[in-house]
Amino acid sequence: xxxxxxxxxxxxxxxxxxxxxxxxxxxxxxxxxxxxxxxxxxxxxxxxxxxxxxxxxxxxxxxxxxxxxxxxxxxxxxxxxxxxxxxxxxxxxxxxxxxxxxxxxxxxxxxxxxxxxxxxxxxxxxxxxxxxxxxxxxxxxxxxxxxxxxxxxxxxxxxxxxxxxxxxxxxxxxxxxxxxxxxxxxxxxxxxxxxxxxxxxxxxxxxxxxxxxxxxxxxxxxxxxxxxxxxxxxxxxxxxxxxxxxxxxxxxxxxxxxxxxxxxxxxxxxxxxxxxxxxxxxxxxxxxxxxxxxxxxxxxxxxxxxxxxxxxxxxxxxxxxx
Amino acid sequence: xxxxxxxxxxxxxxxxxxxxxxxxxxxxxxxxxxxxxxxxxxxxxxxxxxxxxxxxxxxxxxxxxxxxxxxxxxxxxxxxxxxxxxxxxxxxxxxxxxxxxxxxxxxxxxxxxxxxxxxxxxxxxxxxxxxxxxxxxxxxxxxxxxxxxxxxxxxxxxxxxxxxxxxxxxxxxxxxxxxxxxxxxxxxxxxxxxxxxxxxxxxxxxxxxxxxxxxxxxxxxxxxxxxxxxxxxxxxxxxxxxxxxxxxxxxxxxxxxxxxxxxxxxxxxxxxxxxxxxxxxxxxxxxxx
Numbered sequence: 314x315x316x317x318x319x320x321x322x323x324x325x326x327x328x329x330x331x332x333x334x335x336x337x338x339x340x341x342x343x344x345x346x347x348x349x350x351x352x353x354x355x356x357x358x359x360x361x362x363x364x365x366x367x368x369x370x371x372x373x374x375x376x377x378x379x380x381x382x383x384x385x386x387x388x389x390x391x392x393x394x395x396x397x398x399x400x401x402x403x404x405x406x407x408x409x410x411x412x413x414x415x416x417x418x419x420x421x422x423x424x425x426x427x428x429x430x431x432x433x434x435x436x437x438x439x440x441x442x443x444x445x446x447x448x449x450x451x452x453x454x455x456x457x458x459x460x461x462x463x464x465x466x467x468x469x470x471x472x473x474x475x476x477x478x479x480x481x482x483x484x485x486x487x488x489x490x491x492x493x494x495x496x497x498x499x500x501x502x503x504x505x506x507x508x509x510x511x512x513x514x515x516x517x518x519x520x521x522x523x524x525x526x527x528x529x530x531x532x533x534x535x536x537x538x539x540x541x542x543x544x545x546x547x548x549x550x551x552x553x554x555x556x557x558x559x560x561x562x563x564x565x566x567x568x569x570x571x572x573x574x575x576x577x578x579x580x581x582x583x584x585x586x587x588x589x590x591x592x593x594x595x596x597x598x599x600x601x602x603x604x605x606x607x608x609x610x611x612x613x614x615x616x617x618x619x620x621x622x623x624x625x626x627x628x629x630x631x632x633x634x635x
Numbered sequence: 636x637x638x639x640x641x642x643x644x645x646x647x648x649x650x651x652x653x654x655x656x657x658x659x660x661x662x663x664x665x666x667x668x669x670x671x672x673x674x675x676x677x678x679x680x681x682x683x684x685x686x687x688x689x690x691x692x693x694x695x696x697x698x699x700x701x702x703x704x705x706x707x708x709x710x711x712x713x714x715x716x717x718x719x720x721x722x723x724x725x726x727x728x729x730x731x732x733x734x735x736x737x738x739x740x741x742x743x744x745x746x747x748x749x750x751x752x753x754x755x756x757x758x759x760x761x762x763x764x765x766x767x768x769x770x771x772x773x774x775x776x777x778x779x780x781x782x783x784x785x786x787x788x789x790x791x792x793x794x795x796x797x798x799x800x801x802x803x804x805x806x807x808x809x810x811x812x813x814x815x816x817x818x819x820x821x822x823x824x825x826x827x828x829x830x831x832x833x834x835x836x837x838x839x840x841x842x843x844x845x846x847x848x849x850x851x852x853x854x855x856x857x858x859x860x861x862x863x864x865x866x867x868x869x870x871x872x873x874x875x876x877x878x879x880x881x882x883x884x885x886x887x888x889x890x891x892x893x894x895x896x897x898x899x900x901x902x903x904x905x906x907x908x909x910x911x912x913x914x915x916x917x918x919x920x921x922x923x924x
Contacts, residue, residue, distance in 0.1 A: 353735035361795025365772035444667035454858040454875035514919030584767030610768040
């Protein structure tokens with residue numbers, strides 16, 4: 314039966330247009346099965362994603378010192394405290410600043426490398442792509458720990474090289490002004506491959522014939538880039554930026570293992586701020602942490618919404634081109 | 636004679652034309668070696684003794700191979716146990732996530748029912764929810780369900796987390812399968828469940844591979860949730876949490892730490908090398924849709 318079915322698909326995928334989902338005319342038996350199929354997602358996703366999103370709002374309104382302790386409704390006072398806390402604004406600023414440091418580099422440098430690695434004439438292309446991609450799959454928390462040793466001011470290999478060159482002793486992660494840029498460079502290195510794959514996928518949507526035709530018309534490399542590659546990539550630029558920006562908000566693993574927010578809160582992103590109030594404090598302030606978490610959630614949502622609007626605009630742009 | 640010369644110049648010309656590409660490739664290989672230098676350094680450090688690690692600097696080849704680092708990491712630093720924990724957590728999570736995403740993606744793509752639109756809308760809206768936002772309620776509810784301080788609880792929390800993209804990948808795939816296929820299955824007498832398991836799911840094999848590999852790597856590398864779930868149970872740590880704890884507990888054994896890092900990272904890298912295509916497909920899917 315299966316093989317017949319497969320043959321059927323092969324014959325008909327080309328012929329028939331994409332089907333719409335079935336109308337709700339099925340009986341109770343089918344409806345039951347539908348919900349049984351959805352059940353694992355409803356339960357797990359409901360408990361561990363949807364419920365926490367809603368519960369955070371309630372927790373942000375209570376005074377709650379420890380997971381076993383009682384909760385006492387205190388209204389908006391947690392928000393008042395969070396807003397009055399200069400360290401919260403510090404972490405807010407650092408989160409956004411980190412995003413601004415990382416996103417342009419990640420988006421533009423990866424485009425450059427992707428364009429080189431997209432050329433079929435380049436030898437060793439598979440090996441090179443894999444090499445640039447390897448850091449992505451490795452455990453971020455472990456990279457963080459190992460990098461602390463590699464960048465160690467006294468005995469790390471980088472500094473012993475610098476020492477041979479006459480410098481050395483640079484405290485990459487301990488210096489107040491150096492720590493965040495260092496973390497940013499490491500972050501770019503770690504997730505470079507992801508954005509590179511995005512770009513390679515985008516580049517592969519450009520038909521090769523376009524380049525061939527332009528070459529026959531006498532276009533040079535720069536002209537090919539300027540008049541074919543760039544306009545064809547424009548709609549992807551928006552989507553790739555959205556994805557990259559949203560990914561930079563998930564940076565707890567690297568920051569925590571590299572610096573744990575130090576030195577003196579100079580790399581404390583909001584996720585570490587929340588962690589510090591909820592788990593690392595002698596008396597956990599879960600209400601306070603929840604208020605910060607809600608604000609963080611709103612920040613991520615607003616940035617996402619603005620950008621999704623950008624995607625929508627991008628889609629329209631792409632539609633007009635056709 | 637003249638034909639031979641012609642062949643040779645032809646080949647020479649071809650080689651000459653390819654020369655710039657070879658130069659580019661060599662430059663890129665240099666960059667790539669620098670790129671993976673931290674891993675090479677970690678590998679070499681895991682084989683040096685602690686003295687040489689301090690004095691050796693950039694030198695990668697150890698003067699004496701110290702395999703004992705691995706025994707220490709495996710036994711004294713408990714990385715044998717952490718590795719087992721990580722394997723258990725990862726494998727079960729991958730199975731749960733793949734099944735739940737496949738079934739959910741399937742019904743959402745093939746059937747319109749009351750609430751299906753809202754369901755999809757909620758999924759898309761929560762695509763980017765960060766762990767830092769949900770962590771406090773997740774811990775609280777896990778305590779209420781008596782699931783904190785257990786691998787089972789960690790597995791459930793990890794499989795309930797952000798795998799929206801996996802559902803959407805399945806959704807996209809099942810959506811473009813033509814209706815006639817279902818009808819053919821129906822004619823053959825297959826019911827709802829059999830249609831899914833013996834027709835649809837086998838068809839979606841490439842998607843399943845992609846989702847499984849992506850989930851594997853995400854779970855293996857997870858840090859925030861395992862960290863919080865194992866505060867009072869060091870024996871349940873995963874490798875990523877164990878590594879962080881290692882630095883705090885035995886600050887002097889650097890080469891042991893490097894060995895632990897190698898033990899923890901090798902499985903994902905090996906998986907990646909074998910399943911590269913599925914992984915790349917999954918990531919580029921985000922852009923194509």
